[in-house]
Amino acid sequence: MTEVPVMPLHMQRARFDPVEALxxxxxxEGVTKVVTPFGQPAYLVTRYEDVREVLADPTRFSNQRSEAYPPPGAASVSKEELADMRAGQLLGMDPPDHSRLRRMLTPEFTVRRMRRLEPRIAEIVDAALDDLENSGKPADLVSHFALPVPSLVICELLGVPYADRAEFQHRSSRQLDMSLPIEERLALGREGRAYMASLVARAQADPGEDMLGMLVREHGDDLSAAELVGIASLLLIAGHETTSNMLGLGTLALLRHPExxxxxxxxxxxxxxxVEELLRWLSIVHSGMPRTTTTEVEIAGQTIPAGQLLVLALxxxxxxPALVAEPDRLDISRGAPGHVAFGHGVHHCLGAPLARMEMRLAFPALLRRFPDLALAVPYDEIxxxxxxxxxxxxxxxITW
Known part of the structure; x- marks a missing residue:
């Protein structure tokens, strides 16, 4: 039986809350030494202002892994495959490489572009609610609503066949499961890239009106096939994993706060x-990408040498308390301005306008359709x- 790893401090939760030790x-101390799940020593940055400072400065705090901190499992990966794994992965890049790719994608994720998508997203939400209602009660909100809504939205946006959703949902969920052996997660990553490579080849042969088609038509001479695969893979995983977990966890949070x-x-x-307060309070992304110091820095009064790994506890x-008063209390009336749930700086989440729109439409539609929404099991069994x-x-x- 595989031993389940102890999660690093920044990933430990007591249901909705970060653990007391965090x-x-x-x-x-504000900054504390930790060991990552892969055995790498790192500094854990925990205070709001310090986290913002690190996120805002890609010059001193690099997203690109140094040779001292190769990706997990890299020892078993050839240099050629490692280059393919890194291609198009905006989260692991610094400017100007990051800026080049981000500039191509930004027009597709503007607030104005999202407003054009709003009627279609509303249709997707209503169809998922119909499916939930028709399934009969009790039902699983995750499989009938929280997961299908963002999955279909990102599939349509990217040009990924929705019929393939069970396969890529299962694969991405296991890729992100830290309790699984790294070899299995590497194999899943290879499967995912191979799947996306077939879609990229199809788009190159016949570009459609979706985002993959747009990238091929408008930037085909500037992007390699590996970069297209990396960009599309990142958007597919990020586009459904994050919002689906916000919808599921956010609904549970609201059920625990009836008023x-x-x-x-x-x-x-x-x-x-x-939506903003739920993003702040839940903080479903534990840390984002680790950063590497490129020079000696001072954080929370501690001097950290160059070449050290930093993990941010979002x-x-x-x-x-420096961000909001009574920060452990959920209070939707305050709107939580300035939270870092979407990150900050040049790596601020590209899909934030899309995620916000999906939640803004999905939460009230769900609660209006099922005004008597309730848990179908005791809370401690969730x-x-x-x-x-x-x-x-x-x-x-859930039941209703």
């Missing part, structure tokens, strides 16, 4: 602030995804 690290649930259901003006930063890079729920049994 809050203590923020309140005491706030009623406000989201009944008062349209409360929906956008609620849940700790978003629960910092199964949280304790070992995943993206926090969330395995399932959410």
């Amino acid at each position: 809050a203590q690290a923020r309140e005491n 706030q649930l009623a406000a989201v259901r009944d008062d349209p003006s409360q929906v956008e602030p609620a 849940p700790a930063a978003n629960r910092d 199964d949280f995804r304790a070992y995943h890079v993206v926090y969330g729920l395995h399932s959410l049994p």
Whole structure:
């Protein structure tokens, strides 16, 4: 039997909350030495202002892995395959390479572009609610609603066949499961890239109106096939894993706060602030990419030499009293301005406008369709995804 790893401090949760030890690290030293799940020594940055400073400065804090910190499992990967794995992966790049790719994608994720998608997203939400209702109660909100909505949206946006969703959802979920052996997750990554390579080849032969087609038509001379595969793979995984877990976990959070649930259901003006507060309070992305110091730096009064790995504790930063008063209390009325759930700086989440729109449409539509929405099992039986890079729920049994 494979031994389940102990998660690093920044990934440890007590259901909705970061563990107490993480809050203590923020309140005491601010930066603490940890070991990553792959045995690498790192400094864990926990305070809001310090996390923002690191995120804002790609010059001193690099996203590109140094030779001292190769990707997990890299010893078993050839140099050629490693180059393919890195191609198009914006999260592992610094400017100007990052800027070149980001500039090509940004027009597809503007707020104006998202507004054009709003009617179609509303249709997708309503269809998923029909499916949920027709499935009969009790039902699993994750499999009938939280996962299908963002999956179909990103499939249509990218040009990925929705019929393939079960395959890529299963694959990406296991890729992000830190309890699985690295060899298995590397194999899943290879499968994912091979699948996306077939879609890229199809788009190159006959570019459609979707994002893959746009990239081939408008930037085909500037992007290699490996870069197209990397970009599309990143968008596919990020586009459904993050929003689906926000929808599932966010619904559970509202069910645990009935007055706030009623406000989201009944008062349209409360929906956008609620989405921001849920993003802050839940912080489903534990840390984002590790950074490497390119020079000696000082964080929280500690001197950190060049060439050191930094891990950012986003849940700790978003629960910092320096950001909001009573940070451990969910309060949708405050809207949580300035949170770092989407990151900050040049790597601020490209898909943030899309994710916000999906949540802004999905939460009130769900709560209005099922005004008596309730858990179908006791709260302490809910199964949280304790070992995943993206926090969330395995399932959410509901009734109405």
